[in-house]
Amino acid sequence: MNKSDNSVLVESEAGVRTITLHRPDVLNAFNADLMAALGEAVREAEEDKAVRCVLLTGAGRAFCSGQDLAEYAGRLDSDDPLDLESRLRDEYNPIIAMIRKMEKPIVASVNGVAAGAGCSLALVCDLRIAGESASFIQAFINIGLVPDCGSTFMLPRLVGVSRAMELTFTGRRVKASEALEMGLVNRVVPDQELPGEAMGLAQQLANMPTRAIGLTKRMINAAWTADLQAQLELEATLQTLATRTDDHREGIRAFFGKRRPQFKGH
Numbered sequence: 001m002n003k004s005d006n007s008v009l010v011e012s013e014a015g016v017r018t019i020t021l022h023r024p025d026v027l028n029a030f031n032a033d034l035m036a037a038l039g040e041a042v043r044e045a046e047e048d049k050a051v052r053c054v055l056l057t058g059a060g061r062a063f064c065s066g067q068d069l070a071e072y073a074g075r076l077d078s079d080d081p082l083d084l085e086s087r088l089r090d091e092y093n094p095i096i097a098m099i100r101k102m103e104k105p106i107v108a109s110v111n112g113v114a115a116g117a118g119c120s121l122a123l124v125c126d127l128r129i130a131g132e133s134a135s136f137i138q139a140f141i142n143i144g145l146v147p148d149c150g151s152t153f154m155l156p157r158l159v160g161v162s163r164a165m166e167l168t169f170t171g172r173r174v175k176a177s178e179a180l181e182m183g184l185v186n187r188v189v190p191d192q193e194l195p196g197e198a199m200g201l202a203q204q205l206a207n208m209p210t211r212a213i214g215l216t217k218r219m220i221n222a223a224w225t226a227d228l229q230a231q232l233e234l235e236a237t238l239q240t241l242a243t244r245t246d247d248h249r250e251g252i253r254a255f256f257g258k259r260r261p262q263f264k265g266h
């Protein structure tokens with residue numbers, strides 16, 4: 001499957017669905033069309049059983065520069081200002097929630113700057129692999145806004161409260177090397193190797209037991225707000241579901257057959 005509307009490119013290869021934000025002239029800034037197309041692409045990836053890993057990246061030299069400030073500023077003092085509250089509630093937040101709830105892995109391949117809501121988008125993905133020239137900016141404060149699209153949830157969990165405060169209060173740029181040190185990204189690779197490395201990681205994940213990854217993601221999400229007892233209960237319940245998958249049986253057979261397992265994702 002290869003699909004493109006103007007603002008998002010969608011490609012499929014061997015269980016990996018690649019979604020590319022595609023407004024390179026404005027560093028892939030979010031306007032209404034891009035958000036709608038991204039929402040549709042994420043929903044399709046979630047529903048398509050053939051998709052076992054999602055790879056999210058940006059076209060050109062940026063991952064995503066956040067809200068389209070030209071679109072926004074043009075209406076700021078007009079009779080028809082952009083209603084950020086309903087835009088967040090109705091358009092952005094459902095996509096963020098869908099990414100966190102999707103029971104398959106989603107990897108951000110951060111190919112350049114990720115700023116504002118673009119930074120939030122990278123943070124809500126499950127894993128982040130970055131090119132050496134990538135950077136992360138909690139840019140909201142630089143224009144007098146507060147973080148949104150999940151940054152206040154994800155950032156302190158990824159880097160700790162103290163660093164999260166510093167990054168959101170100062171709006172400074174964090175280079176890829178520093179992002180790696182603080183646990184903001186999983187891996188940094190030379191820019192020219194990023195597409196291949198990111199696809200390699202996505203394919204590795206797409207060949208894993210997808211149901212077990214999805215259930216693990218559900219548990220790690222739940223652990224952020226649960227106590228130990230609740231988490232132990234959830235582990236017992238979801239382990240039971242995992243034991244009923246074909247991939248579990250294949251894993252056991254492969255172990256005793258002394259061969260590599262061939263997981264099918266169900």
Ligand code: T3D
Nearest residue numbers: 025026027029065066067068069070084115116117139140
């Ligand atoms: O809608 C909602 O309610 C959701 C709310 C979301 C809130 C936010 O996301 S707030 C944060 C919004 N984003 C920003 O404040 C970032 C703005 N951009 C920048 O600070 C810089 O562009 C970067 C640090 C990201 C990159 O800098 P640099 O020097 O590499 O590139 P540049 O020259 O600034 O940008 C290149 C072009 O992209 C330029 O256009 P031009 O001059 O070539 O015609 C620039 O205007 C355009 N561009 C970059 N970011 C945006 C943008 N155009 C519209 N909106 C942008 N966010």
